[in-house]
Amino acid sequence: MLSGVKAGLVSADVLRREQQELRRQERNNKHLEEESRHSETVFRDKSGRKRDLAAERLEQRQKDQAKSERDEQYAKWGKGLAQGRQQQQNVEDAIKEMQKPLARYIDDEDLDRMLREQERDGDPMAEFIKKRKAKENKEKKEKPRYNGPAPPLNRFNIWPGHRWDGVDRSNGFEQQRFARLANRKAVQEMAYKWSVEDM
Numbered sequence: 001m002l003s004g005v006k007a008g009l010v011s012a013d014v015l016r017r018e019q020q021e022l023r024r025q026e027r028n029n030k031h032l033e034e035e036s037r038h039s040e041t042v043f044r045d046k047s048g049r050k051r052d053l054a055a056e057r058l059e060q061r062q063k064d065q066a067k068s069e070r071d072e073q074y075a076k077w078g079k080g081l082a083q084g085r086q087q088q089q090n091v092e093d094a095i096k097e098m099q100k101p102l103a104r105y106i107d108d109e110d111l112d113r114m115l116r117e118q119e120r121d122g123d124p125m126a127e128f129i130k131k132r133k134a135k136e137n138k139e140k141k142e143k144p145r146y147n148g149p150a151p152p153l154n155r156f157n158i159w160p161g162h163r164w165d166g167v168d169r170s171n172g173f174e175q176q177r178f179a180r181l182a183n184r185k186a187v188q189e190m191a192y193k194w195s196v197e198d199m
Helices: 012-037 053-079 081-099 109-117 124-139 173-195
Strands: none
Touching: 053 081
16 A cells, blocks of 8 residues: 555555554654754756855846846937936926025126027127127137138038048049939920820
8 A cells, every 4th residue: 555554455564564564654754854844945957056146146146237227328428428417407497496585686696697598689889799609719719611613512512621632533433424414304294294295
């Protein structure tokens, strides 16, 4: 039988001996049960080596944290850095305005600065201020500009200057292609006009 005793008709002596044997086996296995009750489960990989679950959890947590930081950075970039700065500036300006009293008086520095920065039509000093600002901007270092004769047309509409000297070094392929396209279009237009001439 499954319990380890004999099946069928058995005498009392045999039954007693079998029960004593079972009790002795249980006593012998008792310390194994105690040891296994408080022991930790050992996890192994496919090759049979022990796995360090704490280190694996820590590594996974670090990977998740790095991924979340990267996703957060990409989300920030996706919204636009300049737009984010502008929105932050708008919020700060709004908070600053909320802290001011409702009525604005003549000695309000922000109002005075805002009104001074506005450009009005018919302002006689506006021309002078524009010239002065243009002069200040001109003093800043600029890249050289092309001042020669009109350059040949190019497909990018790049004006000669710091990156390009205006010399056409092509083999003429683009000009020939554009001429063929223009010629084909002109022939089609002429054919259409000829076909509808007597209508």
